[in-house]
Amino acid sequence: MRRSTRRRRTVSAYREGDRTVVLIPARMSAAEEQRWVGVMLDKLAAQESKRLLGDAELAERAERLSGQYFDGRARPASVRWVTNQNTRWGSCTPSEGSIRLSHRLQGMPEYVVDYVLLHELAHLLVPGHGPRFWRLLDAYPRTERARGYLEGVVAADRLPHVPGARSE
């Protein structure tokens, strides 16, 4: 976060490599600052997830990931979003070279979408989830983190929803 004395009202945020820079007016209180950082992070994340909505972009991304982690050996014939897949994050039909990602991933962090894409790309090379499969995915540094994120989403879905206030 950077405070700027020249900045009077506007708050802005952008990514700088791995970091996110949030520019805020110098006079903002700590509470306001906290609130704005949250707002701006949500806004950036929403912009980024919107950017990967198209199937064409998804295919490009798959190609890039395959090149980066699998020496380009995984070559899907098609990659697309589907809305009829609620129990799986992604699926793949190796005989057709087709990969489908659940629309439920839309809006999740990019590293999570990338992980699911890589997972399905890996199935084009190795069927099943044996040691050879996971060795392929070890190349992606955020595999564990992404799996943890998705497990968290599943666990949160199953939490009982308690309406109303808690009684003491």
Ligand SMILES: [Zn+2]
């Ligand atoms: Zn799998």
